[in-house]
Amino acid sequence: MSEARFEPKxxxxxxxxxxxxxxxxxxISRLAYAPNVRAIRLMCSGRLDPQFVLAAFRHGADxxxxxxxxxxxxxxxxxxxxxxxxxxxxxxxLREMGIEDERLRLExxxxxxxxxxxxxxxxxxxxxxxxxxxxxxxxxxxxxKIGAAEAR
Amino acid sequence: MTKPKVAFYWxxxxxxxxxxxxxxxxxxxxxxxxxxxxxxPVALDFKRADVEALNDGELVAAFINGAVRxxxxxxxxxxxxxxxxxxxxxxxxxxxxGIPGLANLYEREAILDAVYRExxxxxxxxxxxxxxxxRVAEGVLSLPAFDASVRTLDQVVDVDYYLPGCPPPVGLIxxxxxxxxxxxxxxKGAVLAPDRALCSECPRAVTKPDKLLVDxxxxxxxxxxxxxxxxxxxxxxxxxxxxxxxCVAACIGGNMPCTGCMGPTSSVADYGAKAxxxxxxxxxxxxxxxxVARIAEIVDPVGTFYRYSLPASLLHHRVxxxxxxxxx
Numbered sequence: 001m002s003e004a005r006f007e008p009k010x011x012x013x014x015x016x017x018x019x020x021x022x023x024x025x026x027x028i029s030r031l032a033y034a035p036n037v038r039a040i041r042l043m044c045s046g047r048l049d050p051q052f053v054l055a056a057f058r059h060g061a062d063x064x065x066x067x068x069x070x071x072x073x074x075x076x077x078x079x080x081x082x083x084x085x086x087x088x089x090x091x092x093x094l095r096e097m098g099i100e101d102e103r104l105r106l107e108x109x110x111x112x113x114x115x116x117x118x119x120x121x122x123x124x125x126x127x128x129x130x131x132x133x134x135x136x137x138x139x140x141x142x143x144x145k146i147g148a149a150e151a152r
Numbered sequence: 153m154t155k156p157k158v159a160f161y162w163x164x165x166x167x168x169x170x171x172x173x174x175x176x177x178x179x180x181x182x183x184x185x186x187x188x189x190x191x192x193p194v195a196l197d198f199k200r201a202d203v204e205a206l207n208d209g210e211l212v213a214a215f216i217n218g219a220v221r222x223x224x225x226x227x228x229x230x231x232x233x234x235x236x237x238x239x240x241x242x243x244x245x246x247x248x249x250g251i252p253g254l255a256n257l258y259e260r261e262a263i264l265d266a267v268y269r270e271x272x273x274x275x276x277x278x279x280x281x282x283x284x285x286x287r288v289a290e291g292v293l294s295l296p297a298f299d300a301s302v303r304t305l306d307q308v309v310d311v312d313y314y315l316p317g318c319p320p321p322v323g324l325i326x327x328x329x330x331x332x333x334x335x336x337x338x339x340k341g342a343v344l345a346p347d348r349a350l351c352s353e354c355p356r357a358v359t360k361p362d363k364l365l366v367d368x369x370x371x372x373x374x375x376x377x378x379x380x381x382x383x384x385x386x387x388x389x390x391x392x393x394x395x396x397x398x399c400v401a402a403c404i405g406g407n408m409p410c411t412g413c414m415g416p417t418s419s420v421a422d423y424g425a426k427a428x429x430x431x432x433x434x435x436x437x438x439x440x441x442x443x444v445a446r447i448a449e450i451v452d453p454v455g456t457f458y459r460y461s462l463p464a465s466l467l468h469h470r471v472x473x474x475x476x477x478x479x480x
Contacts, residue, residue, distance in 0.1 A: 054422055054465070058466040088447050090425070136469075139301060
């Protein structure tokens, strides 16, 4: 049997007005992209609670992708700006917690950019494949060997 | 009629929660009229054997403060859990990890090295580390094991009630003990503090602008703090919007911003994530470069947003340095 390739799990939060519509276009246009991405539709990238990102990591995601409207295009005026502020600050926390920058990616993708959804999903899948799985510690008595604790 | 029995115990903590119990002052005498304190290492000379001699469930409640880091603490809280009808996590360390929980930013080995090998005040040429067992001429000496991470009380034993705060407000302790004696405690799992944000009881709330935006973050020592104006409006990082009420804004009354010791309200799972969300959203900049520059003004984001709750957070501990693993 050939050596198993690591398949990262990516949870994607897409805003309904731009990026989620773009992901539909990707499909309609028959542009294949990595099946590692699980898309979740939000009304706006500004709805993204940083807790969603951490919960995704805790429940086994190796990366989180956030897609929103380009600056100036937010359906709700400034939701995407709030998303960007939150994600940049969250990234600082993740960095301090030993979680690489590549595991959280923010992209502005308009409804017409189906090809960009394809490119971003493929790129991120490859980046995470190189990085390997995210192994979070669990609160057990001896989680020194993180891998062993996870396996229990 | 015999009085109900209670116990107080401390784990990884500073003693401030014990101080808060003593701060009940003369009210402590009223409490002692209502209950028998049968175990309280900081104040009374009872031993572990006295607790072991109790019947299971004989204590009406154990008030346990401090996070759990050692095998000794784990054994003691498991013993007290068996002997108690209710276990109350007293203070931020027991509730969510507290200040000792920030040790979860470091690996166990790095902590031992820093404390026993690298500290400048040390003389330890042989690089000796505390061992769980050491053989000496007189026999074998033992020490408690130092766990891989700091845990909250409810990550070790079942907890019935939570009383957060660093230390918990004296009034909340008094009402918890009263409710316990009168049998009027809420459902299991409740936090014995109001379930609303601190801003709702902050005397400065009236000065909070309708649209709160911050051009620059400042630290308390860098500015003359206006004693009337909303601290967020002055660019100080105040955790009021994300933090549970119940402290009657004591720090803010002392002209210092809230640091979040009361933890989140019941609608929030991860305090730090919610707090950073609130703070990030009031940054006035829209341009990526400016946003990054504003955020760079926030010194030590984990220590700011998870000051009291890193072990309870969804991430729990810094991700360990990667080790090569065989492909399964």
